[in-house]
Amino acid sequence: MSYLTRRLSTFPLVMLGVSILVFVAIRMVPGDAITAMLGTEAGLLTPAQREALANYFGIDQPIAVQYWHWLLGVFRGDLGISVTYGKPVLGVILERFPLTLQLALMSMCVALLVGLPAGVFAATRNEKMSDLAVRIFAMIGQSTPNFVVGLLIIYALSAGFGILPTMGEFTPLLVDPLRNLGQMILPAVTLGFAFAASVTRISRSAMLDVLSDDYVRTARSKGVPKRSVIWRHALPNALIPVVTLSGVEFGYLLGGAVLVEQIYALPGLGRLVLDAILQRDYALVQGCVLFIAFNFMVVNLIVDLVYVALDPRIRLGEGG
Amino acid sequence: MGRHFSTRLISGFAFAATLGVSFVTSPASAATLRMAWSQDATGLDPHKQTAFSSIRLLELIYEPLVRLDKDLKIVPAIASSWEFSDGGKQLTFKLNPNAKFQDGKPVTPADVKASFERVLDEKTAAAARANFRSIASIETPDPTTVVFKLSQPDVPLLTAMASINAAIVPASEITAGSVGTKALGSGPFKLEKWDPNSKEVLTANKDWAGGKVGVDGIDISVLPDETAILASLRTKQIDFALLNDPLVATLVPKETNLTLNRTPVLAYHVLQLNASRKPMNELGVRQAISCAIDRQDVLDTASVGEGKVTGPLTAPGYTTDASQLFCYKRDVEKAKKLMADAGYADGFSATVIAANGEPATAASEAQVIQSQLAEIGVKLDIKMMELNVYVDAWLKGDFDMAVALNGGRADPYSMYNRYWTKAGNLQKVANYIDDTLDSQMQKGREETDPAKRKAIFADFEKHLVEMSPWVWLYTSYSYTAQQKNVQGFVPTPEGSLFGLSKVTVQQ
Numbered sequence: 122m123s124y125l126t127r128r129l130s131t132f133p134l135v136m137l138g139v140s141i142l143v144f145v146a147i148r149m150v151p152g153d154a155i156t157a158m159l160g161t162e163a164g165l166l167t168p169a170q171r172e173a174l175a176n177y178f179g180i181d182q183p184i185a186v187q188y189w190h191w192l193l194g195v196f197r198g199d200l201g202i203s204v205t206y207g208k209p210v211l212g213v214i215l216e217r218f219p220l221t222l223q224l225a226l227m228s229m230c231v232a233l234l235v236g237l238p239a240g241v242f243a244a245t246r247n248e249k250m251s252d253l254a255v256r257i258f259a260m261i262g263q264s265t266p267n268f269v270v271g272l273l274i275i276y277a278l279s280a281g282f283g284i285l286p287t288m289g290e291f292t293p294l295l296v297d298p299l300r301n302l303g304q305m306i307l308p309a310v311t312l313g314f315a316f317a318a319s320v321t322r323i324s325r326s327a328m329l330d331v332l333s334d335d336y337v338r339t340a341r342s343k344g345v346p347k348r349s350v351i352w353r354h355a356l357p358n359a360l361i362p363v364v365t366l367s368g369v370e371f372g373y374l375l376g377g378a379v380l381v382e383q384i385y386a387l388p389g390l391g392r393l394v395l396d397a398i399l400q401r402d403y404a405l406v407q408g409c410v411l412f413i414a415f416n417f418m419v420v421n422l423i424v425d426l427v428y429v430a431l432d433p434r435i436r437l438g439e440g441g
Numbered sequence: 442m443g444r445h446f447s448t449r450l451i452s453g454f455a456f457a458a459t460l461g462v463s464f465v466t467s468p469a470s471a472a473t474l475r476m477a478w479s480q481d482a483t484g485l486d487p488h489k490q491t492a493f494s495s496i497r498l499l500e501l502i503y504e505p506l507v508r509l510d511k512d513l514k515i516v517p518a519i520a521s522s523w524e525f526s527d528g529g530k531q532l533t534f535k536l537n538p539n540a541k542f543q544d545g546k547p548v549t550p551a552d553v554k555a556s557f558e559r560v561l562d563e564k565t566a567a568a569a570r571a572n573f574r575s576i577a578s579i580e581t582p583d584p585t586t587v588v589f590k591l592s593q594p595d596v597p598l599l600t601a602m603a604s605i606n607a608a609i610v611p612a613s614e615i616t617a618g619s620v621g622t623k624a625l626g627s628g629p630f631k632l633e634k635w636d637p638n639s640k641e642v643l644t645a646n647k648d649w650a651g652g653k654v655g656v657d658g659i660d661i662s663v664l665p666d667e668t669a670i671l672a673s674l675r676t677k678q679i680d681f682a683l684l685n686d687p688l689v690a691t692l693v694p695k696e697t698n699l700t701l702n703r704t705p706v707l708a709y710h711v712l713q714l715n716a717s718r719k720p721m722n723e724l725g726v727r728q729a730i731s732c733a734i735d736r737q738d739v740l741d742t743a744s745v746g747e748g749k750v751t752g753p754l755t756a757p758g759y760t761t762d763a764s765q766l767f768c769y770k771r772d773v774e775k776a777k778k779l780m781a782d783a784g785y786a787d788g789f790s791a792t793v794i795a796a797n798g799e800p801a802t803a804a805s806e807a808q809v810i811q812s813q814l815a816e817i818g819v820k821l822d823i824k825m826m827e828l829n830v831y832v833d834a835w836l837k838g839d840f841d842m843a844v845a846l847n848g849g850r851a852d853p854y855s856m857y858n859r860y861w862t863k864a865g866n867l868q869k870v871a872n873y874i875d876d877t878l879d880s881q882m883q884k885g886r887e888e889t890d891p892a893k894r895k896a897i898f899a900d901f902e903k904h905l906v907e908m909s910p911w912v913w914l915y916t917s918y919s920y921t922a923q924q925k926n927v928q929g930f931v932p933t934p935e936g937s938l939f940g941l942s943k944v945t946v947q948q
Contacts, residue, residue, distance in 0.1 A: 152829030156836065158483055160828075161847070162491035162568040164836045165859065165866045169563040170570070177566070205483065205637050207622060272668055279672035288673055289477060289662020290640055386664040388639045396638045400483060401829060 128422055135418060136411060140195070143410040144188050147403055154178040154204065157401040178204060180403070191407065200411070201404030205397070210408035213393070217377075218412075221390040223294060224312065224381075225374035227305055229367060231313025236320025237363065243321065244328035245351060255321060262318025271311040271384040278307075288386040308385045312378050316370055323366050327359035334358075360431055368424030375420065376413040472657040472946055474927070477670045478683040481638045481663040486621035487608035488560050488567040493848075496605050497683065497938050501643060501659070503608035503626030504651075506534055506553065506587075507599065511933045511940075513756060513851040515599060518651075519548050519609050519627060520587075529594030529889055534587045539650040542611050543631045550581035555612035557589075559620075569606035571866055572855055573598070594887045596894070600852040629654045629942035638663050655929060655945040674699055674922055680946060681923045681930070683938065686801040687747040690920035702921045703747075704932035707755045707849025707856075710739075710748070710800070712793075712810055712912040714842050716873040721791075721841065725783030727909035732768040732776035733817045734810060740915040743805035748917035753857065753902045755849045755916050757934065758891075761899050767907045776817045788818020791841035795823065796831035800846040806914070807844045838869045849916075851935070853898045854886045861905065873910035 155174050156163045166174070175181040182190075194201055200210035243255035279285045286307055292300040331337060332355055340350050377391025390409065397405035428435050480494040487503045490496065508518040520534040540548040557579055560567045575595040580588040591598070601607065609627065614620050624632040629651060630643040641661040645654035662679065664670045667689040673679045675696055684690045693701040714721045714730060721727055736750045752766045763769055768776075780786060793810065795803040804825055811821040821842070826834065834840055850856035860871035861878045868874060881901040888894045906913070919936035926947040931940040 150827075150830065151833035152827075153833075156832045157829050158489070159491050159568050160832055161835060161867075161870075163832070164870060165568040165571040166566060167563055167570075170566040170568075173564045174566040272666075275669055275672045279675045283676050285672050285676040285678060287678060288664055288669060289679075290660075383665045384669055386662065386666070386669060388636075392638065392665070399827075399829065 125422075128425075132415070132418055136414060139414040140192070140407065140411055141188070143407055144191070145184065147398070147401070147406050148180075148184055152401065153180060154401040154403065157399065178403075191404070200408040203397070203402050203405040203408075205400050205402045205405065210404050213405065214390070214408055214412050217388055217390050217393050219293060220291060220387060221375060221377050223301075223305060224308055224378065224387070224389060225371055227309035228312035228316055228374060228378075229371055231309050232316035232320050232370075233363075233367070235313070236317040237324050239317070239321040240324025240363075241328055241351060241356065243325045244332060245347075247329060252325075255325070259318040259321040259325075262314055263322070265315065266380075267311050267315055267378070268380040268384055270314050271308070271381055274307055274311060275384065286385070291388050304385075304387070308378075308381050308387060311385075312374065312381050319366060319370070320363060323362050324359060327362045328355060331355045331359045357431060361428060364424060364427050364431065368420055368427075372417040372420040375416040472655075474656045474659045474681055474941065474944060474946055475662070475679045476659055476681045476683075476941075477662045477664045477673060477679045479663070479665050479667050479670060479685060482635075482641075483637075484621060485624045485632070485635070487605050487610065487626070488556075488565060488569065489621065491568050491606065493936065497936070498632075498641065498661075499608070499624075499626075500605045500628070500937055500939050501630040501941060502624050502628045502632050503605055503610065504540075504628045505603055505605060505607045506609065507603045508939070509600070509603045509851050509933065509935060509937075511931050513758065513934060515603060518603075519553070523599065525596075525599075525889065529596060529887065530591045532589040532591065532598065534589075536585045536587065537650050538585060540627055541648045541650065542627050543625055543646055543648070544611075545648065546611065548609055548627050549584065549612075550587045552612045553587045553609050554579045554581055555615050556609045557607070559610075559615050560607065567606065569601070569604060571859070572601035572604075573607070594889075596889055597852040597854040597886060600850065601855050603851070629939075630659060633658075638665075649942075651942065655943050656941075659941065671922075674924070677924065680927050681921065681941075681944070684920040684922055687744050687917065687920070688801070690918075690922070691745060691747065693920075693922045698925055700923050700925060700927075702923070702930060702932045703918045704920075704936070705749060705916055705934060706919045706936050707851070707916070707934050708846055708936075709751055709753075709755050709849060709916050710744075710802075710806060710914040711845050711847060712806075712842060712914060713840075713845055713870075714910060714912065715838060715840055716910045717838070718841055718872075720783065720785055720789055723783045723785075724908065725779045726785055726789075728768065728907075729776040729779035729783070729785075729817060730814065730819065731906070731909040731912045732772045732779065733819070734813050734912055734914075735771040736769065736912075736914050738771075738813070739806055739809045742809045743802045744915070744917060748915040751913055751916045753905050753913050754853055754898060756851050756853065756856070759853055759895060759898055761902060766903065767909070769906075773816055780817055785818070788820065790820040790822065792822045792824055793842040793844060794831060794834055794840045795825055795844040796828045797825050799828045799831070800917075802917075803844050803846070810844070835870060836867075838872055846917075849934075853901070854882060857901075858882055858886070861901075871910060873908065875908065877904050878908075 191201060203210050203213050206213050239255050243252045246252045286304045294301045337350060337355055340354050377389045377394060379391035379395050382389040382392045394409045397409060482495040482498040483492055484490050484495060487499045490499060504518045506518060506520040507515050510516045519536055519540045521537040522535045525532055542548060559565050560570055560573060575591045575593055575598060576589050577592040578590045610620050611625055614625055629646055629649045631646050633644050634642040644658040667684055667686050670682045671689055671692060674682055690701060693699050714727050716722055740746060740748050740750060750763050752761060752763045754760050793807055795807045807823045811823060814821055835843055859865045859867040862882045863874055863879045881897055885894055885897045888897060921932060927944060929944045
């Protein structure tokens with residue numbers, strides 16, 4: 122059995138585990154769809170009213186029965202109906218996903234475009250002032266929460282320059298690319314900021330390792346120009362930890378960036394999950410978590426495949 | 442190559458920055474009001490939704506029989522007149538003949554009857570049903586008259602009917618079961634589009650019986666972060682906003698192009714003591730806690746002074762001079778003596794629960810109270826909870842003390858019968874009742890003379906504060922912010938946005 126088939130065959134098992142976990146966990150949290158809708162007014166309900174509502178929200182059955190019904194639905198490709206949106210869960214998720222995917226891609230671009238050159242630059246000037254400057258910048262980047270960065274950007278732009286991206290109504294990329302990029306660039310920079318700092322640090326240390334390898338010294342002594350040694354010979358070998366980091370980070374980003382979406386009012390997956398949890402929209406929470414877990418597994422798989430492309434010595438699935 | 446690369450990188454960012462500027466706001470559009478709030482409605486069924494955030498939207502779309510104005514006086518909505526008869530056991534409404542639903546059909550007595558029957562039907566699961574239990578039957582003698590026959594005199598019923606939870610919906614929609622999905626009301630605006638937690642588009646209802654609507658429509662954006670709302674106001678991307686956080690609201694007056702509307706509301710901040718638990722079951726301990734708390738200090742520290750110290754009665758027309766209430770002037774010595782007399786000279790430990798961000802000042806309130814009570818030896822452990830978890834514990838009465846922001850009503854009976862009557866639905870939360878409170882509430886329910894009602898509830902308030910099952914702290918404000926060219930908005934103590942029906946946007 123090839124590596125790919127074997128990896129793919131574990132997907133359903135992981136998904137099943139994730140689904141049971143989230144199904145039980147969200148129901149174990151105190152409060153339910155009824156208190157989420159009515160707040161303290163839920164205390165005014167008569168037992169008959171409460172029963173009617175529980176039936177409406179589908180929470181009047183034992184958990185095992187609820188899970189069984191839900192699982193049967195999943196096999197039919199039906200993740201259930203979101204009570205908040207009054208629409209099928211999968212449809213709601215797929216409406217939000219393009220934004221999240223775009224945001225993840227854009228912030229990864231920001232991170233790599235800034236982080237990689239910065240890391241390489243710092244490595245080649247090891248222990249010099251410029252290296253120190255990059256490292257300080259990276260440390261600040263990594264330790265500043267992204268909502269602080271986001272709020273600072275919004276404040277600086279709106280108070281200092283009187284400008285701000287349009288918030289509230291999101292324009293998809295294909296509908297109006299300029300307007301869309303206008304809305305997305307600040308969130309991408311905000312998210313990419315900390316991400317770039319991690320990339321800088323990882324690529325710097327990986328680069329330092331590689332630069333001290335024999336083959337680099339050989340290449341240099343053969344008279345290969347320094348620039349070529351760094352970008353052609355050393356960098357590809359230093360990329361593996363960067364790919365790992367980016368893969369993990371990208372996987373997280375595909376789960377939505379709750380705080381950044383919240384600050385910039387972007388209707389992405391992160392806010393969808395948060396609102397679903399707060400409103401105890403069980404079907405939607407389950408659907409979202411499952412979808413995010415699936416994305417994460419796919420991204421991990423892709424990362425593993427990229428390793429092979431980067432380093433032919435790595436053989437996947439052959440053990441040892 | 443490195444340099445070449447960085448040049449490209451810089452030009453890339455320059456392009457991005459240009460984009461950033463290119464989406465600068467367009468000037469205010471003709472007459473559509475662009476509005477923002479941080480919390481969206483959670484549903485469209487006016488009979489079922491109780492969250493403020495839902496009511497704010499639904500009261501633009503639906504109408505009840507009567508409405509409360511800015512002074513909390515009952516004024517016509519769908520009904521043009523009304524009167525109590527038969528010793529307060531019959532309530533008759535005359536409907537406005539011009540009242541129409543947004544599909545052009547007139548509002549008939551049959552619609553009124555069907556709407557109230559829907560609220561009263563337990564299968565509907567309307568929480569507001571508790572306010573309408575005195576309705577025994579509904580009659581529709583002619584095409585403009587509705588008669589409610591009551592099982593007992595119920596003066597507060599009329600005020601309860603002013604709630605959007607008693608909105609009149611078309612009987613045909615009830616039969617079709619589409620009330621929660623199709624928002625069809627008789628109010629000033631039609632809901633064209635609702636994208637939950639993101640956006641609402643409303644257009645003016647040209648046939649509205651209440652007169653001409655001042656704008657063509659309202660575009661509502663949900664901006665979850667109120668700092669972002671302020672930034673959008675600052676850059677003129679929105680014309681009008683609802684704000685919850687006093688810390689953000691107090692920044693609005695610093696902006697020259699913005700106006701802040703600041704209205705005292707009926708909701709009250711309170712420290713609920715659980716009198717069924719030791720040692721809060723001791724009157725002396727509860728009174729000691731009341732005496733040890735400096736309400737003005739809680740207000741000043743937690744809420745930057747944005748509010749007013751209050752007793753239990755918060756509705757204009759019923760409020761009394763708070764400084765005259767029991768221990769409303771902090772008296773630590775008296776508190777210590779009360780503690781010692783109750784056998785708790787060394788104090789005790791207790792847990793206080795509060796909800797994250799609900800209200801925005803909850804955590805700060807708990808902290809100030811914690812430090813004040815420490816002075817009489819009460820060691821408070823603060824437990825912050827997600828709102829739903831908090832509500833769950835609150836409804837079960839599973840707490841020693843709770844910091845709460847409880848909703849107020851225009852009528853004291855509707856506001857407090859759930860807590861301070863023997864049959865109250867939330868007795869389990871209040872955990873304290875005595876004969877005096879119960880009988881005063883019953884008297885207040887039946888008395889029709891306004892002056893006598895006021896006196897009854899003043900006695901009720903005095904007794905309640907002395908028994909100190911809860912420590913009432915302060916009422917805060919509701920805030921809306923608007924551009925200077927937005928005119929005509931009238932806020933109300935209920936925090937209603939119904940005033941948007943008369944708002945105009947100047948070019």
